[in-house]
Amino acid sequence: xxxxxxxxxxxxxxxxxxxxxxxxxxxxxxxxxxxxxxxxxxxxxxxxxxxxxxxxxxxxxxxxxxxxxxxxxxxxxxxxxxxxxxxxxxxxxxxxxxxxxxxxxxxxxxxxxxxxxxxxxxxxxxxxxxxxxxxxxxxxxxxxxxxxxxxxxxxxxxxxxxxxxxxxxxxxxxxxxxxxxxxxxxxxxxxxxxxxxxxxxxxxxxxxxxxxxxxxxxxxxxxxxxxxxxxxxxxxxxxxxxxxxxxxxxxxxxxxxxxxxxxxxxxxxxxxxxxxxxxxxxxxxxxxxxxxxxxxxxxxxxxxxxxxxxxx
Numbered sequence: 103x104x105x106x107x108x109x110x111x112x113x114x115x116x117x118x119x120x121x122x123x124x125x126x127x128x129x130x131x132x133x134x135x136x137x138x139x140x141x142x143x144x145x146x147x148x149x150x151x152x153x154x155x156x157x158x159x160x161x162x163x164x165x166x167x168x169x170x171x172x173x174x175x176x177x178x179x180x181x182x183x184x185x186x187x188x189x190x191x192x193x194x195x196x197x198x199x200x201x202x203x204x205x206x207x208x209x210x211x212x213x214x215x216x217x218x219x220x221x222x223x224x225x226x227x228x229x230x231x232x233x234x235x236x237x238x239x240x241x242x243x244x245x246x247x248x249x250x251x252x253x254x255x256x257x258x259x260x261x262x263x264x265x266x267x268x269x270x271x272x273x274x275x276x277x278x279x280x281x282x283x284x285x286x287x288x289x290x291x292x293x294x295x296x297x298x299x300x301x302x303x304x305x306x307x308x309x310x311x312x313x314x315x316x317x318x319x320x321x322x323x324x325x326x327x328x329x330x331x332x333x334x335x336x337x338x339x340x341x342x343x344x345x346x347x348x349x350x351x352x353x354x355x356x357x358x359x360x361x362x363x364x365x366x367x368x369x370x371x372x373x374x375x376x377x378x379x380x381x382x383x384x385x386x387x388x389x390x391x392x393x394x395x396x397x398x399x400x401x402x403x404x405x406x407x408x409x410x411x412x413x414x
Contacts, residue, residue, distance in 0.1 A: 103147050104175045104249065105398070105399055106170070106171055106172045106173060106359070106376060106380065106398050106399065107172070107173060107174050107175065107176075107398065107399050107402045108167070108172050108174070108175035108176065108357070108360055108361050108363065109175075109176045109177060109303070109328060109330075109359060109360035109361065109402045110176060110270075110299055110305065110328055110329075110330030110331075110358075110359040110360025110361060110362050110363075111163065111175040111176060111178065111360070111361065111362070111363040111364075112177065112178055112179075112363065112364065113157065113158070113160050113163065113179075113199070114154055114155045114156070114157040114158065114163065114343065114363075114364035115155055115158040115160075115164065116155045116156065116158075116188075116189075117158055117189060117190050117195070117198060118180075118187065118190060118195055118198075119155050119187055119191050119372075120182050120186035120187065120188045121188055122186045122187075122188070122275050122279065123186055123354050125381060126277030126278045126279050126280075127277065127359060128193065135206065135326075136189055137306060138359065139383070139402075140235070140285050141188040143294070145378065146217050152365060153252055155364070156396045157364075159201075159202060159205055160173075160177075160202045160205070160206060160364075161175065161205075162201070163175070163211055163364075164206050166363075166371060166372040167238065167372065169373045170268045170371075170372040170373040170375070170376040170377070171376060171380075172372065173209075174208070174209055174210065174412070175209065175210055175211070175363075176210070176211045176213060176238070176239075176270075176360070176402070177199060177202070177210050177211065177213070177268065178213050178215075178241045178270060179192075179195050179196070179199060179211045179212065179214050179241055180211065180215045180244065180246075180272070181195075181214075181215030181216055181217045181220075181246070182215075182243065182246060183217070184217055184220070184246060185246040185247060185280065186246075189392065190202065190324055191212065192214060192215055192216065192220075192227065192228070192231070193227055193231060194228075195215070196212070196214050196234075196235050196364075197235070198230040199214070199235070199274070200212075200235040200377040201213045201250065204231070204235075208335065208412070209267070211239070211312075211410060212235070212237050212238055213237070213238060213239035213240055213241040213268070214228070214231060214237050214238075214239075214240065214241060215241045215242070215243060215271050216228050216240055216241075216242065216250050216255070216258050217243075217246065217248065218252045218254025218255045218258075219247075219248060219342070221231075221254075222257075225257045225261070226265070228240075228258060228261065228291070229261055232261070232265065232267070232300040236241050237267075237407075238267045238268075238407065239262075239267050239268040239269065239270060239406075239410075240262060240268070241266060241270050241272075242269060242270065242271045242272065242278075242279075243272050243285035243333035244271065244272060244273075244285045244289065245272065245276045245277070245280035245281050245282060245284060245285045246281070247280075247281055247332070248386060249284050249289050249295075250269075250271045250283060250284070250289050250290045250293055250302075251289055251290060251291070251292040251293040255293065256293075256296070256297075259293060259296075259297045260299055260339070262297070262300045263297055265392075265407060266299075266407035266408065267300075267407055268300070268301040268302070268303055268405040268406065268407075269300055269301070269302050269303070269401065270305055270328070271290055271302060271303065271304060271305055272285060272305045272306065273285050273286065273287045273290075273304050273305055273306055273307055273311060273315065274305075274306045274307075274309065274310030274311055275286075275310065277374045280402060281410075287294060287304050287307055287312075287314050287315045287318060288314060288318070290302055290304065290318070290325070291318065291322070292320045293323070294324055294325050297324075298323070298324050299363075300324060301324050301325075301326060301332060301360060301401040302322075302324060302325050302326065303326045303327075303328050303405060304318065304325065304326065304327050304328060305328045305330055305360075306328060306329075306330050306331050306362075307319070307325040307327035307328055308327045308328060308345075308357055309329065309330070309332055309335055309338075309344075310335070310350050312348065315327050316348075316351050319353050319356040319357070320352070322357070325356070325399065326356050326357070326358055326405060327353065327356055327357045327358070328357075328358050328360045329345065329348070329357065329358070329359055329360055329361075330361060330362035330365075331361075331365055332344065332345055332358040332362075333359070333375050334360070334362065336363045341383060342378060342379075342382060342384035342385045343358075345379070345384075345385045346374055346384055346385055346386070346387055346388075346389075349385070349386070349389050349393065349397065350388065354389070354393040354396055354397055355396055355401065356401065357396075357397055357401060358401045358405070359397050359398050359399075359401075359402075361375060362377075365373055368398065372405075
């Protein structure tokens with residue numbers, strides 16, 4: 103069986119995910135449950151989600167990856183610091199993720215979060231972090247209040263172009279207190295045009311704004327689409343059918359499989375999700391074996407810098 107790489111994961115830790123973000127997610131869950139007349143007390147959901155964010159060393163994630171047959175995963179580290187307090191600053195987050203990689207060698211790539219409003223000092227810190235820890239890419243979270251084509255990000259993109267590092271960009275909805283406008287996938291178009299050597303991955307692009315994301319992936323050679331969050335989207339009545347339709351759009355060479363773990367815990371374990379994708383009757387119905395290899399492994403390897411790819 104083709105080895106599975108998960109291109110979209112997070113360490114389920116309060117060190118990197120702000121309590122305010124967890125509470126926003128809980129409020130959305132509460133709204134959905136309340137519409138069905140089954141809502142618990144407001145704080146109960148938030149406390150339950152917060153309790154799931156104590157896997158500080160990623161031991162639990164690695165155990166779930168082993169059970170699910172996921173060989174490696176990308177750890178995305180958003181920089182919430184200028185919008186939501188209470189988590190490690192980028193340099194500290196990079197150091198802690200380096201420790202996680204040392205604890206679990208050969209299991210993770212790390213994309214570190216940046217924010218253009220941190221100015222020249224942020225750019226210097228980013229380059230130092232890349233050198234110190236061998237980081238594999240950049241994570242952008244535009245809902246924190248900036249466009250992914252903000253000129254303040256161009257110095258970061260220049261570093262990425264020089265080092266062949268990919269840029270992962272959150273698109274689509276998120277916590278209710280953040281800004282949705284900057285997260286539209288078309289906001290990446292100018293940067294993608296100005297930096298053709300930089301691979302840009304549209305996080306959740308296979309889930310929300312699918313037509314726009316697919317259009318960009320089809321016609322911008324350096325734009326890719328990610329499936330993260332497919333099993334947790336309230337707008338999907340059946341995610342296996344949704345993925346199957348996505349995999350029939352003719353852009354399978356530009357789609358990267360990702361789960362957005364630990365978000366998937368809301369709908370069961372990683373093992374069940376991956377098994378439904380790889381072995382279930384629906385997701386890959388009518389999809390060639392070659393395309394399956396691209397989706398589950400090869401496309402992620404193509405966007406990584408040569409030095410980040412595993413040997414062999």
